[in-house]
Amino acid sequence: MEIKKRVPVMEQAPEIRRTNFDEVCLGYSEAEAVEEAKRCLHCKKPLCVTQCPVSINIPDFIEHVKEREFEKAARVIAESSSLPAVCGRVCPQEIQCEGQCVLGKKGDAVAIGKLERFVADWSRENNIDLSQTLPKNGRKVAVIGAGPSGLTCAGDLAKLGYEVTIFEALHKAGGVLVYGIPEFRLPKETVVQHEVDNVKALGVKIETNVIVGRTVSVDELMQEEGFEAVFIGSGAGLPMFMNIPGENSNGVFSANEYLTRSNLMKAFKEGYDTPIKAGKKVAVVGGGNVAMDAARTALRLGAEVHIVYRRSQAELPARAEEVHHAIEEGIHFNLLCNPVEILADEKGWVKGIRCIRMELGEPDASGRRRPVEIPNSAFEIEVDTVIMALGTTPNPLISSTTRGLEANKKGCLIAAEETGKTTLEGVFAGGDAVTGAATVILAMGAGKKAAAAIAAYLKNK
Amino acid sequence: MYKITAKRLLAPSIYLMDVAAPRVAKSANPGQFVIVKMDEKGERIPLTICDYDKIAGTVTIVFQTVGASTKKMALLAEGDYFSDFVGPLGQPSEFIEENIEELKQKKIIFVAGGVGAAPVYPQIKWLHEHGIAADAIVGCKSKDYLLLEKEIKAVAGKLYVATDDGSYGYQGFVTDLLKDLIEKEGQKYDLVIAIGPMIMMKFITLLTKQYGIKTIVSMNPVMVDGTGMCGGCRLTVGGETRFACVDGPEFDGHLVDFDEAMRRSTQYQTEEGRAEIERQEKETGHVCNLGLGEHN
Numbered sequence: 001m002e003i004k005k006r007v008p009v010m011e012q013a014p015e016i017r018r019t020n021f022d023e024v025c026l027g028y029s030e031a032e033a034v035e036e037a038k039r040c041l042h043c044k045k046p047l048c049v050t051q052c053p054v055s056i057n058i059p060d061f062i063e064h065v066k067e068r069e070f071e072k073a074a075r076v077i078a079e080s081s082s083l084p085a086v087c088g089r090v091c092p093q094e095i096q097c098e099g100q101c102v103l104g105k106k107g108d109a110v111a112i113g114k115l116e117r118f119v120a121d122w123s124r125e126n127n128i129d130l131s132q133t134l135p136k137n138g139r140k141v142a143v144i145g146a147g148p149s150g151l152t153c154a155g156d157l158a159k160l161g162y163e164v165t166i167f168e169a170l171h172k173a174g175g176v177l178v179y180g181i182p183e184f185r186l187p188k189e190t191v192v193q194h195e196v197d198n199v200k201a202l203g204v205k206i207e208t209n210v211i212v213g214r215t216v217s218v219d220e221l222m223q224e225e226g227f228e229a230v231f232i233g234s235g236a237g238l239p240m241f242m243n244i245p246g247e248n249s250n251g252v253f254s255a256n257e258y259l260t261r262s263n264l265m266k267a268f269k270e271g272y273d274t275p276i277k278a279g280k281k282v283a284v285v286g287g288g289n290v291a292m293d294a295a296r297t298a299l300r301l302g303a304e305v306h307i308v309y310r311r312s313q314a315e316l317p318a319r320a321e322e323v324h325h326a327i328e329e330g331i332h333f334n335l336l337c338n339p340v341e342i343l344a345d346e347k348g349w350v351k352g353i354r355c356i357r358m359e360l361g362e363p364d365a366s367g368r369r370r371p372v373e374i375p376n377s378a379f380e381i382e383v384d385t386v387i388m389a390l391g392t393t394p395n396p397l398i399s400s401t402t403r404g405l406e407a408n409k410k411g412c413l414i415a416a417e418e419t420g421k422t423t424l425e426g427v428f429a430g431g432d433a434v435t436g437a438a439t440v441i442l443a444m445g446a447g448k449k450a451a452a453a454i455a456a457y458l459k460n461k
Numbered sequence: 462m463y464k465i466t467a468k469r470l471l472a473p474s475i476y477l478m479d480v481a482a483p484r485v486a487k488s489a490n491p492g493q494f495v496i497v498k499m500d501e502k503g504e505r506i507p508l509t510i511c512d513y514d515k516i517a518g519t520v521t522i523v524f525q526t527v528g529a530s531t532k533k534m535a536l537l538a539e540g541d542y543f544s545d546f547v548g549p550l551g552q553p554s555e556f557i558e559e560n561i562e563e564l565k566q567k568k569i570i571f572v573a574g575g576v577g578a579a580p581v582y583p584q585i586k587w588l589h590e591h592g593i594a595a596d597a598i599v600g601c602k603s604k605d606y607l608l609l610e611k612e613i614k615a616v617a618g619k620l621y622v623a624t625d626d627g628s629y630g631y632q633g634f635v636t637d638l639l640k641d642l643i644e645k646e647g648q649k650y651d652l653v654i655a656i657g658p659m660i661m662m663k664f665i666t667l668l669t670k671q672y673g674i675k676t677i678v679s680m681n682p683v684m685v686d687g688t689g690m691c692g693g694c695r696l697t698v699g700g701e702t703r704f705a706c707v708d709g710p711e712f713d714g715h716l717v718d719f720d721e722a723m724r725r726s727t728q729y730q731t732e733e734g735r736a737e738i739e740r741q742e743k744e745t746g747h748v749c750n751l752g753l754g755e756h757n
Contacts, residue, residue: 169686208545215484215485239690248696254691254692254693256691257690257691260691261685261691273503274504395690395707397707
């Protein structure tokens, strides 16, 4: 039997979108969504669901889309996910739900991510109220961090009747969704703000500008402010650097700084006060989603952009769609090369980056082939700006100020995988704060499990 | 929203504000700082804490108008609000963790330059409250620019004032005054805490190194979030990269690479901002690099 091809999704043309910050992917229309939904085989044992970190009943919501019952589809998703418009846009579907789709074995997998996005956007545009909760039970839970894991955990607990307050260090809720992921991939005012508002509509309070570990401690929250349990979803906020010569030259930025200036502080927009040094010729070091985001942001700010990555294209950890979009937009990929020094002019500003060529050796602990230096292969790329996108680690602020809360050598909080239980009674944790930098959906999955565990804990307390 | 409960002009273009921020006031300690943001479109501006009242729930900040943002900030009046006010950020001063009896044995002198008098004040006050009288040198370009004289005098051991033009107190730089105190007056200090323009802190540390006096400085580099996220505030201290926001802002001054820090602090200066600073310097004959942490 001939498998029908996936319904293509409309996108802004590369030559146009590289000059603006509007969303790249325009999403399915109703007709396109229904057409794509018809491709689902409704497997008896749907493998897609097993690969979803929050176990959305995928065949069920797709069935409703097929029947044009979009509101019902939204309710099915809402049972499992509080951030569908986000996940439909940023999940690595190709290695999760879509990666196990039976259709994918011989052709295109069902576009589950695009369908999820369609349903979430439709639900927003049609003001569907998904804010049903059980009656308030008067028991207080504190959630630290208003990112994906915190919002999910807070939303789930609020639905069960708990009085939840989220404490957010920045001035805006959303975590990586607002400071990290750019507008062209995840619109802030429409999508992110709406998802945050949905969580608030469940009765969750969000207190911004509170840095737990500085402004208030976990102990104070529990002993003085009456919170019976705490969920820590403080993410992995500390940028890593390479520790190579010249890295503190003017014009070397962490991707976190570059993206925060552009995304959170809106430096790319006229009228906002925060400056950004866009650069004319920019090297972005790294191959993950953050590297792609930084590269494509720099491109939109007018720079010529070079990704510098030490392995080959096959090993790029970024989502396939982001790499594809970056290539389409004209980002240059310098693969199998690794920076060894950043070169500065006499005033201390970046003028180039010295790299060494690599080849792939035996697989390492991550299962990817280890890059090995090729002797005497150093060369220079002339750039005026370098952005380091090498990954991030958890902020030690909470673990270092909370007695009894243990972290491992990498600074990740020690927490049970199924419950998020930490080494401290009543304190749970999940997301990047526990795993180190990972994905939005894994953090949401952890927030969800922790919410269930917190509810169970408080019931027995 | 964070209400401005009091505002005062301390000196030309230098303002003091009390801001209602109970959580910050409750947790604040000497040596820490805050980040303020005026409105939706404003930037996040790091400012040192000048004082805090844990009962009233207010935090006092002092700032000088150098760039576009601080100029806008100066237009806010009593009763107006900051959209955001977050802190306390950074590590408290090292001495608050020390044994008080041992601390009492030490002769401490603070050296403040310009608006550096503001962050020095809560430190001297904290010591005073713990029975320790620390001396202080406060330097500024002329008498009109002297900040918090009465307040510091009330809590310090001896207060020495230095003005560039000799209009008040000692004529000359704070470095010259400190040198005179040590060499001519035979004063012996165990600890110097210097807060002010980077160039001042650099020269103080060069001086104290000669005498082998431990010297703490407070760094105020460019930063965005103040929680360790952006890494914009990174400095080289003792050959290692440190983040001023979470590892500092106070460091052993003899280990700080000031030349790199000064160079990095110019990253976001615009041509226009640089020209303005040069114009002011020409006008007053005072070399100023305050507020380099703000883009101007």
